[in-house]
Amino acid sequence: MLSVLPWIVLALPLVACIVLMLWPTEPDRRITRVIAVGSVAAAFALVIAIFVDLLGRDAEERTEVTTLWEWAAVGDLEINLALQVDQLSTFMMLIITGVGSLIIFYSMEYMEEDRDYRRYFAEMTFFVFSMLLLVLAANYLFLIVGWAFVGLASYLLIGYYYDRPSAVAASKKAFVVNVIGDVGMVLAAFLLIRDLGTLEYTEVFATAEGGLGDGSTSAEAVGFLLFVGAAAKSAQIPLHTWLPDAMEGPTPVSALIHAATMVTAGVYMVARSNALYELAPYAAGTIAVVGAITLFMAATIATVQDDIKRVLAWSTVSQIGYMMVAAGLGLYGAAMFHMMTHAFFKACLFLSAGIVIHAMLGEQSLDRMGNLRGRLRAAFVGMLVGALAISGIPPFSGFFSKDEILAYALAQGTLGVIVGIVGILGAGLTAFYMFRLVFRAFYGPDPDGGYNPEPHVTTWVMAAPVLILAFLATFAGWIQVPQGWKLVDDWLDPVVGTPDLKPSLGLEAATSLVSVALCVVAIGVAWWLFGHGSERRLAHAKTLARYREVLHQGYYFDWAFEKFLIEPGRQVGAFLRDFMEPAAIQGSIRSTVVATLETARGLSFLQAGLVRLYVFTMIAGLAIVGVIFILVGT
């Protein structure tokens, strides 16, 4: 059964996408809904069947690779179109299809007013297909293919509103940054092929130690290059600038692609390649450091954002930083656990924000919000639960997953202690910026000028997914409890292993106490600043203007890329076009041609046109040959 089910899971959203695309006219909206929601929900049901099947097996027999056909065999290299079902891919599939079903269901109403209903759902199902391919692939080649396809889906959906210049620019930026990541992945694949002669996961991981060498340059290079891909996809510094701009897409897209699933693909890939990172300590350390820098910088930037979705976008960048810290330190179970809880609470936050935006006819600025808690109940509940979860307040899910990362990090030696402390500081910032959002949008007085028109309440179609996700964001953390049971770690252990160094009870307790205390203080400060209207906020904004400007500019990454990378490239291109090409290339050919013609005129009595010239040159050429051979022969 396990040889067929994953193919069906993969095919369902793909078929849905193709049917929607090829439907000759814009189909009835009910048909679109049934096809899109039905296919992803059916895929979810089948993934549960796979999960149950795996549960019934011994832990060591849960890996199943099925090959559809030999895709390419060149020289010694064989690449199969194959899928690998194991604990890790099943874990990912559960999140993708589970959260995916909820978000696509939610989209039915969110996109109600849109002209291009079919295109939206076709692109969403294409994304689900691509993401499933990414996690199911049994080798690096199809990982890269899935990797690029989710990038394409992301590109299409960011640029969904193609009549907005900002959306068009954002989609292009996302695509190009992702191609940079693809190049890193492809170069890593070349190295693997050169040194190991294969890209199949099972063979790569089995032969890596002998073929690459422990701590060798090749192993480190593979680790770094794979991380270039991961950083681009998962928006880690310095390849993070596309994700905040990606908020130009519809909000459910941000929830599914730019929060719950695609952007965590980098974490999945690092976890999947754990056997390689064991051989590459420096590359792994770099991941942890980059993750720590990212989580801190992104959290600071999130504190000054005034667009409700941009707060959440920077928050996503920051939270993925936590996962990267964990993955870099070899805490794969913790990384995947946080990925799961993050998928729940961040999707919950985005969908709640979506209710607000939908209710306010597209308004996204926090300045135009306030006192919404009575008006939009479901959004308020979702936002509040999500904020508590992401801040790590017990007993919400984020508490368990984030504190596991922090406590384990502190037990991993010097590097671990440093990034762990950064993580604890980041947790305080997280609580601050999240409750800033909650207080500014849902508390205080109505915004200046009041609401015009009054925000309209959405139906259960949008409320139900939010509440389900809020439920999960509240309770999902209980599957992994410090010093208690570790369901996620135990499930993933055969694939990713468990860390050798474990924190003591005292360290875990101390970490939790400190981080929770910090969060409570941060929430208090946020309440003091933002809980009662805009007066205090604006006063402080003025005194802090200089620092806020740095944060508003995102530490000037965009500016630097534009100034030092893109503009020089443009200049070189224009120089080549305007000077090099006309002068050197065209000039040289012109003189060659003119010289030929002049010679021909001088020598030829057949000087009436090109064809004769042509005949002449042929004869002349033969004559030259003859002369050469006479000379050579003597």
Next chain:
Amino acid sequence: MPYVTLMIVIPLAAALLLLAVPEDRVDVAKALAVLGALATVVVGAVMVADFDRSEGGLQFVDRQNWADQVGLEWIVGVDGISLWLLMLTAGLFLVAIASLVWKTPNRPIAFLALLLLGEAGLMGVFAAGNLVLFYVFWEAMLIPFYFLIGMWGGQRRAIATTKFVIYTMLGSLLMLVAIVATAFSAQDVTGQFTFEIAELKGIDFGGTTSTLLFLGFAVAFVIKLPLWPFHGWLPDAYVAAPIVVTGLLAAVMSKAGAYGFLRIGLPLFPEGADKLALAIGILSVIGIVYGSLLAWRAHTMRLLVGYSSLAHLGFILLGIVAFDVQAGQGAVLQMVNHGIVVVAAFTIVGVIMRGTGGDEVIDDVGGLAARAPRLTWVFLVVAMASLAIPGSNSFVGEFFILTGVFRQHIVLAVLATIGIVYAAVYMLRLYQTSTALREKGVDARRAELRTVDYVTLAPVLIVMFLIALWPMSLMGATEASVEEAIAPAQIAAERPADQIAVEVEPNPPPEAVPLPGDEADTLPEDGATP
């Protein structure tokens, strides 16, 4: 079966028959042309089915007397490399001719006849089994294209044809010199005077001679390709030619240059190829970056696609001169990929120009997505294939090319990846500018896809998807031939034995009996003259 001869003769016969069709019977002419092109494809399909995929040498060899006295024979045949190039040529000419049924040019009969002549010439280049035949077809294919650009072209066509013909001809002349020199030099070694390519393999010309001979051929090949900086003829010719012809120039004619390296350059002059491989590789990488930058900054759609072609052809040549099985396999596949993708790209440019009334300045066009959704979707697929997104057909080729290049010249492979990033930048520029935002400068209804466009695009897209999903369908047939083509060069480059798949027979064989007259050559210089 003489499949190969048939594939040359059928279009030639169709072209000659067309001349007998009276001026006012355009419908007959069209039917005849389509039939001729179709018959060629059918013969090709049968040939593919009959082809032995494990065999590296020429198959279906057809040998006829021609001018025996001077070592000339009509020898045509097909191996794994030329198999797909013949099919590519046959397929794309059929598509081009079929599209002309709907979009009749002026003086259609002459146009169709010239196209068919061009097809016959290209077929001959890819099928030729001897150097003189190769040269004859090489020159023959130029003539129809000269007239096609010169008589049906747009602005500046006179300059374009002058540059195109004279520049490529200069290269050809050197090649002619090299051909004759090869035959005589080979005679010095083996005692046989022959132009047959198979008979010339394995000869040790000695380093300098080998390099000079290789160079003589290489100049012709790199101009035809073109390789940077020999691409001066390309912008003018691509812009001046009717867009059908531009597509064929980029798709098929350019492959003749790349093919020359695999058929003649590497197998016959491995030492010379080895000496110049790195230089050609560096020029290829420069071409990749240069072409990408110019495509990014190009003003018109046609120039953008044209310069992107320069970059893509750089990848192909880079794969060939890497002397690596994977790179070579990738290069052969990429020849096919580039051919079909660039035809699709030029078709779409043509469709957009129909909407703009001929204006092809990129920034003048916009907003197609709203009113021409089908075109936008197809354009997206083609753009993605052109920028070689993983999962597309072009990715397969680029991936294997760079896999091999990475193994042999890691720096060149890494530098070439700059081209991958810029490909995304310039293709998205073209795609987004024309499809996104408000409608601008284009009548979207006129630009939406019609039957005629599907005739061109549907077969091309189907092949693109087939290759993307199952590249083995093509690569399975090319492996043995690629191994054979690059093995001599691999030996000359002293590659590790495990990379070389085929043994190269020395020529003449060591046990060969010395021919009468040979002794005279082996006498010491100061020996008594008879």
